[in-house]
Structure formats: structure tokens, C-alpha cells
Amino acid sequence: MKKVSIIAPVYNVEKYIKRCIDSILEQTYSDIEVILVDDGSKDSTGKICDEYAISDQRIKVVHKENGGLGIARNSGLEMATGDFVTFIDGDDSITNDHIKKMVKALEKDDADTCLAGHTKIYADSRVEHINVCAGKIFKGEEVKNEILTRMVGSNPDGSDYIEMSVCMVLLSKKIIDEFGLRFHSERDFISEDLIFDFDYYPRSKKAVVIDDVGYYYYDNEGSLTTKYNPKRFEKQKEMTREVIERAKYIGIYEKCEQRILNTFVSISRYCIKLEQKFSNNSYKTYKTNATKILKDAFLQKALTDIDNGNIPIKSRIVNIMMNRQWRFLLWLTMSFKNRYGI
Structure with missing residues (x-):
């Protein structure tokens, strides 16, 4: 045995x-x-x-x-x-x-x-x-x-x-x-x-x-996964960069590029959602923290490179909001999601 x-x-x-x-x-x-x-x-x-x-x-x-x-x-x-x-x-x-x-x-x-x-x-x-x-x-x-x-x-x-x-x-x-x-x-x-x-x-x-x-x-x-971590986005960005480098090194990056980008963008959406949830209904606090995420060059490139065609419509709409940095619309959207547990 x-x-x-x-x-x-x-x-x-x-x-x-x-x-x-x-x-x-x-x-x-x-x-x-x-x-x-x-x-x-x-x-x-x-x-x-x-x-x-x-x-x-x-x-x-x-x-x-x-x-x-x-x-x-x-x-x-x-x-x-x-x-x-x-x-x-x-x-x-x-x-x-x-x-x-x-x-x-x-x-x-x-x-x-x-x-x-x-x-x-x-x-x-x-x-x-x-x-x-x-x-x-x-x-x-x-x-x-x-x-x-x-x-x-x-x-x-x-x-x-x-x-x-x-x-x-x-x-x-x-x-x-x-x-x-x-x-x-x-x-x-x-x-x-x-x-x-x-x-x-x-x-x-x-x-x-x-x-x-x-x-x-x-x-x-x-x-x-449900706790607030102010470093979550930066940590995920570092993780994504590491995964990209490793995927390239072993020769699978082209096969899984969209999967990697989709994961990073999905978690970035979740980070915005958490910023709204833990802002204590302070739009000013949310705006400050969300802006740091939305203006990030690595995220903006991922939002540009990701293939939105096969993404569910609700997630696709949020991706567009993030890409165009519509902070107030994101605030309203995430407020609704957090209130009703969506």
C-alpha cells in the first residue's frame, strides 16, 4: 500500500x-x-x-x-x-x-x-x-x-x-x-x-x-476573502504579474492569457465593491480609495486587453465603468450589490 x-x-x-x-x-x-x-x-x-x-x-x-x-x-x-x-x-x-x-x-x-x-x-x-x-x-x-x-x-x-x-x-x-x-x-x-x-x-x-x-x-x-484588506488590490496585481511571468516561462501564456486577465479584472471589481462596503457610507473615503485602483495603469491595460465579448453582460457593464473610471456610477452599483448581497 x-x-x-x-x-x-x-x-x-x-x-x-x-x-x-x-x-x-x-x-x-x-x-x-x-x-x-x-x-x-x-x-x-x-x-x-x-x-x-x-x-x-x-x-x-x-x-x-x-x-x-x-x-x-x-x-x-x-x-x-x-x-x-x-x-x-x-x-x-x-x-x-x-x-x-x-x-x-x-x-x-x-x-x-x-x-x-x-x-x-x-x-x-x-x-x-x-x-x-x-x-x-x-x-x-x-x-x-x-x-x-x-x-x-x-x-x-x-x-x-x-x-x-x-x-x-x-x-x-x-x-x-x-x-x-x-x-x-x-x-x-x-x-x-x-x-x-x-x-x-x-x-x-x-x-x-x-x-x-x-x-x-x-x-x-x-x-x-470577505474581510477588508487595503492592500488586496496591490497584492493581487503583484500576484498577476508573477503568474504572467511563470506562464510565459513554461510556455502556456498564450493559451491562458484571457483567463489570467479575467481573474485579475474580476478581483479588481470585487476590490471596488469592498471599498464601497467598508467606506461607512462615506463617498469621499470610497472615492479616494477607488480612484487609486481605477487609475492604476496595469488594471487599465488589462481592461483594454480583456475580451469582453464572452463576459456576462452585468460584469461587462462594470468593466466599462471601471475602464472609463465612472466612480459615482460604480458607487451606486456596488452599493446596490452590497445591500442585497449580490
Whole structure:
């Protein structure tokens, strides 16, 4: 049997950590090791991890000073002894056959990587997201051409996207070790997962994609994506530039240029929306912050280069407003969206 290392970086998740660990220990695939990386938690998360380690010898616990998700994952990789590695966030969980299904697919097709989908869990509902390439196998150059290009963003109409997360994936520890792959800090790049993907997938020789949705991603209170961050736009701009350079370097930029631009423009729209939301109904505050975004030369070039033809009409209209820097109309539009949760 192939041994699987399941790495779970955890930080201040005492409300959810037991659900996460229990779901891992209930796996029907037995040859696993569990590495819990306590990233300097200030609540009882670390203590709970230690209690589980006492009761189950498959669990290893690392306690470290807070350094962020990417660095915590690296600490887990240093300890991992499995043939394959996967990650789970401390406030998420997995179904009891999630690992077994991925290992079975790897062994059946002699692949070094397996990708699955996920299920988004909301307070009153759940939505299954089956991987758009489920049932397919990619070899050699196809891995980066077909998988990585879908990870940088969706088509302009919002379709054909593969989640860039390193969760819900089995990764080859051999590839990780052979090329010394490690995560960057999210304090350097706003998406450490995608940067890691650019290091990993061009080196994968065979990847299989399955229709499993056994990774449960919870829409928990206080998600970082819904919090105001005044540096969000600048961080995303830096990230986009890095992705463009990496895509050019491995020869996939022409294939995914519009996906990259669409992602950047979409997040820029969201940044404008957040500026309105957290302006405390002060148009002056919104205007000052939104102007910095709208006048940005990199964004204006992206708005010019993006193909608006296939973009949904509502997003297309907002793109035009941004391109022409119609701040007051954007204020009214985002005010309406924020009020009604659109």
C-alpha cells in the first residue's frame, strides 16, 4: 500500500478542529500519517492536537511560531514520510472514503497526481463542485497545458475552472523532494497555492482526475476573502504579474492569457465593491480609495486587453465603468450589490 501523508496546518480553529481531525481518522484507507501543524494558535487548538496525538500513534504534532499557511505547510512537508501528500485546512473535513478513492485512481492508472472536486458547505445548504476534467487522464505536457491553464482562472463566461487549491489533491512526495518544492508565504504572494502549482504540475508526468467531491469546504464565519484588506488590490496585481511571468516561462501564456486577465479584472471589481462596503457610507473615503485602483495603469491595460465579448453582460457593464473610471456610477452599483448581497 502507498502511504499518504495528510498535512493540516491549524491556527485558532478550536471550534472546528475536532471535526477536521475526526474526519481524517475515520478514513477507510488505513496507511496514513497525520501531521498537525499548530501555527502559533492563541486558543486551545494546540492543546486539542496534542490530546489527539496521545490517543493515536498515526498523529504527529508540530508547534511553531505563527508564520502563515504556506510556511506551516512547509513544516509539515519536512516531517512527511508518505509516498503521496495531501492537505486539509483545519476548519474543513473530508468524507471517510476520500483518500481511498484518490489512491485507487492513482494505482489504477499508474499516475503521480490525482485531482478531485469538493463540496461547499453553507449554513443551510451544500453545493457539489465536480472537477470539470473528471474522468480524464493527462500525460506529459498535457498536465500543464490542460490542468494548470484552468487553474489560473475560468473562461470569460465563468466556466471551465479547476480549483487551484492543494487540498482535494494527492501530490507525489517524490516530485516534491526531487525538486525541493516548497510553498511561498501568502505574505509574499496572495495565493501561495497557485505559485506552488506552477512549480509542481510542469514536473508531473501523469495526472488523473476523478469525480469525487469528498473534500468539504465550509463557509465559516470570518473568512479572509470577505474581510477588508487595503492592500488586496496591490497584492493581487503583484500576484498577476508573477503568474504572467511563470506562464510565459513554461510556455502556456498564450493559451491562458484571457483567463489570467479575467481573474485579475474580476478581483479588481470585487476590490471596488469592498471599498464601497467598508467606506461607512462615506463617498469621499470610497472615492479616494477607488480612484487609486481605477487609475492604476496595469488594471487599465488589462481592461483594454480583456475580451469582453464572452463576459456576462452585468460584469461587462462594470468593466466599462471601471475602464472609463465612472466612480459615482460604480458607487451606486456596488452599493446596490452590497445591500442585497449580490
